[in-house]
Ligand SMILES: Nc1ncnc2c1ncn2[C@@H]1O[C@H](COP(=O)(O)OP(=O)(O)OP(=O)(O)O)[C@@H](O)[C@H]1O
């Protein structure tokens with residue numbers, strides 16, 4: 001096992017989705033921490049991490065992650081982390097955390113990625129003084145659209161198939177549809193364009209609907225933050241004002257990390273001022 005330096009405050013943050021694992025190493029468990037290294041790996045290739053991307057990595061003091069893949073994947077990720085002395089903590093959605101109140105019927109049954117992204121979104125809005133209703137869109141294997149009111153109450157959200165799953169479902173459920181990539185057009189006139197546009201409009205339309213629902217509920221225009229690996233593909237076709245933000249899940253993990261490890265990190269930083277810098 002690689003020992004951690006006594007005053008090291010590094011955090012390894014993990015976002016394990018249904019297709020890919022995304023990781024980021026930060027110099028401190030705080031929003032705005034310096035990013036030291038990051039990467040992404042398809043779930044099939046998790047076994048290569050310890051001997052590959054993570055081989056030369058500075059040993060993290062803490063490991064905090066969101067995971068929505070199954071127990072088998074979690075176990076395989078944990079095996080890759082064994083080289084370090086930091087047992088991973090996996091976020092389980094609570095009734096409330098970091099300024100977000102969880103309106104789910106069974107709070108722990110909410111996907112941890114959805115919870116963490118909402119905490120990241122809330123932190124981002126508050127950091128710039130915007131206390132407004134917020135729609136959080138994540139575009140990945142699945143698509144989720146969450147609604148938060150101006151006080152940080154998660155009112156509820158929707159889950160829909162991602163673009164890839166929609167098209168594969170059509171391909172396997174019909175005789176006449178295959179899945180060549182087409183273009184998004186207002187009035188598609190061939191099968192490829194019809195499929196590609198259908199998937200894109202389904203996502204954009206779902207976001208519009210949730211935005212309308214939230215505006216009607218709050219009597220105020222919501223902010224819409226969109227994240228996820230395929231967010232940029234949706235950007236040209238959105239019908240509500242939105243911001244594309246990279247790494248909302250990592251913002252959320254840093255915010256949760258501050259609550260869990262911030263005190264310990266501050267104490268270490270006080271012992272060695274150079275470790276964190278005077279600004280923090
Ligand atoms: N044109 C498109 N518009 C919207 N989404 C698309 C488009 N093309 C592909 N996608 C979706 O993007 C997903 C791939 O994005 P990416 O690999 O970044 O997902 P991810 O965020 O890593 O997923 P997860 O976190 O669930 O593992 C595919 O699953 C597919 O559904």
Ligand SMILES: CC(C)(CO)[C@@H](O)C(=O)NCCC(=O)O
Nearest residue numbers: 068109110111112113114142159
């Ligand atoms: C919906 C997904 C697949 C999105 O990644 C994930 O958040 C998940 O598995 N959620 C659990 C069920 C729920 O959120 O209600």
Ligand SMILES: [K+]
Nearest residue numbers: 017018113140
């Ligand atoms: K995801």
